[in-house]
Amino acid sequence: MAADGVLTPLYEKSFTPPGLVVTPRLRARAAALVIPDRIRRKVIAGRMTAAWIYGCADAPERLSLLVDAKHRISSLRSARACILHEVRLGQLDVVSIGGLLVTSPLRTAVDVALHVEADRALPALRMLLSQDELGVRLRLLTLAVEASERVPHKKAALRKLAALAATAKTPPRDAPMAEAFPPEAAA
Numbered sequence: 268m269a270a271d272g273v274l275t276p277l278y279e280k281s282f283t284p285p286g287l288v289v290t291p292r293l294r295a296r297a298a299a300l301v302i303p304d305r306i307r308r309k310v311i312a313g314r315m316t317a318a319w320i321y322g323c324a325d326a327p328e329r330l331s332l333l334v335d336a337k338h339r340i341s342s343l344r345s346a347r348a349c350i351l352h353e354v355r356l357g358q359l360d361v362v363s364i365g366g367l368l369v370t371s372p373l374r375t376a377v378d379v380a381l382h383v384e385a386d387r388a389l390p391a392l393r394m395l396l397s398q399d400e401l402g403v404r405l406r407l408l409t410l411a412v413e414a415s416e417r418v419p420h421k422k423a424a425l426r427k428l429a430a431l432a433a434t435a436k437t438p439p440r441d442a443p444m445a446e447a448f449p450p451e452a453a454a
Contacts, residue, residue: 293365307367311332313333314370323398385430
């Protein structure tokens with residue numbers, strides 16, 4: 268049916284009717300179908316998988332799933348279509364979308380900046396920053412990365428964010444700082 272144009276591929280064995288607006292909820296449901304039932308409630312979609320769910324990256328070849336370090340689960344190692352990462356998660360790092368746990372937009376942006384190579388990270392970060400409904404601001408993202416303690420690739424992540432800042436529209440030199448960083452960006 269996809270070859271005939273009756274259905275549009277979404278992810279793996281998930282399809283949608285042509286013209287349907289694909290939402291984060293639909294992407295999350297499609298990802299959830301790939302995750303084995305026995306582990307679905309124990310993992311969190313993160314990194315580029317979460318960026319894809321938010322509509323800010325291409326569909327991943329393999330799902331990037333996070334497992335909180337407090338909940339080591341050896342049975343997860345057999346999930347073939349997934350890459351597992353053991354991480355520390357805070358209370359505000361996870362949201363539920365379409366019945367799947369997903370890293371929050373800010374946590375997703377931090378993880379993409381820290382753990383994804385620049386050629387893939389920068390376009391995804393630009394998209395995450397451009398979608399007002401996600402609430403991710405460059406200043407907040409930079410502060411979150413700077414506040415990360417003893418994290419590998421922190422300097423590289425800050426270079427990525429500096430590159431984003433350099434390409435962003437800069438205010439006129441004589442503009443006061445309050446205009447340069449609106450209240451929502453400074454938070």
